[in-house]
Amino acid sequence: MKTISENRAFGGVQGVYSHASEACGCDMTFGLFLPEEAEHEPVPVVWYLSGLTCTHQNAMEKAGAQAWAAQQGLALIFPDTSPRGADIADDEAYDLGQGAGFYVNATEGPWAPNFRMWDYLTEELPHRLFSAYPLDEGRQAITGHSMGGHGALTIAMSFPGRFRSASAFAPIANPSASEWGRKQFTAYLGADEAKWAAHDACLLMKKRGFDGPMLIDQGSSDQFLELLRPEALAEAAASARQNMIFRMQKGYDHSYYFVSTFMEDHINFHAEALYA
């Protein structure tokens, strides 16, 4: 694990680290905020998965989460959104290739060798983190924004017992039925839609749901509402009788101003579950 930077923040440390990734076949970078409490004992963890075009850096700098995590004694993990590098496949579009991994294991060329964000985030990175840092593997929560909300919800539902709570800001909620999903799943997973189902929060909700509380915030003035399909998630969750708070926030858009506005609520929501 290589240290890129460490800055004191809110009584703890905001670090950026990189490592050679087996899953992705390239160096991967992530941000980790450790609160002051981590000097003495392992602390609970909130994963934050970012959206299209983002790196580990955007949320770390703009979401304002450290203030609330420090108050609650929680660590924050900010992974990158895809493999990166000159040798890694890419596309001219902002929503395919580097910066747009969509949190799946690609099976189709040219993506298959490196675009394995599912394995990276659910196996490799946890293994590295919990052996290297004072983090409590038994107390994890997960959240994310947009494409990262999609990742957070699908990962949470796919690993029962791993996360005590899950939340999302304006998630891509139903990618199988959206151009933010169909395009990428076709490229990464192939044309057989049966293989997409494991990566669609609405379909997973209908099939198994999540064994903990969920919180979803969505701005009513989000410029991407038709691509996000929040109504499909609201319907699926209510039909499944999922323990979920779904909030339509009047006048908010898709930006980090929206995310930061409601970050305090999300961190406190996860803290309640993590300290229960």
Place this chain on the structure above:
Amino acid sequence: MKTISENRAFGGVQGVYSHASEACGCDMTFGLFLPEEAEHEPVPVVWYLSGLTCTHQNAMEKAGAQAWAAQQGLALIFPDTSPRGADIADDEAYDLGQGAGFYVNATEGPWAPNFRMWDYLTEELPHRLFSAYPLDEGRQAITGHSMGGHGALTIAMSFPGRFRSASAFAPIANPSASEWGRKQFTAYLGADEAKWAAHDACLLMKKRGFDGPMLIDQGSSDQFLELLRPEALAEAAASARQNMIFRMQKGYDHSYYFVSTFMEDHINFHAEALYA
């Protein structure tokens, strides 16, 4: 006044606007956060002046001030740090020219025609803001970071009665005795050091001080300590018996992680003065 963007944030609106500036002879852009209360009545104002290389955008996105300003019902103004444009004088160094206006009126060529940030911030922009937005001109406070801390302190002390409180994060405290100051003052104001005195917080402190409370935060691990000279300000303020809280924050550096960590304290400090 041209609207560049408006995003709902923390119950209010984070806007970015531009206008043709007479003082600077070019278009100038600024950020303005209006809390929800501004829908009903003029609200008190906190000015935030930014540091070297920054635009209006850095603090707006990374300082986390809106959360606390919204709680206190305060507006935030984020001006740019210099005139900008292809026709505006510049220098290859990051600390001279565009992005490095140092909050003075340049008298020397090639800077004199446009680098008039002092007049812009103390005359033109206030005039425009208070006539266009629901802001309470009678309740103003000012803060800033690094070069912006220098600007905040020198402007606060130069306009008695205008600002009820003043604060700074790691300010350039004694530019007449620092290479962050001597270089720029020589370029902008000329070699006669007598003309620099009006723009040195330590010299102003000894001469007249500030007629309200001041708060200074400085990281003990700041990589620029020798350029900032906080010890000179601490000495000058204590000698002047200035109403000031000066805090040396152990382990913090010069970054926005430092600024955001202590932003809540600064906003609350100004709120106490503005609502007294």
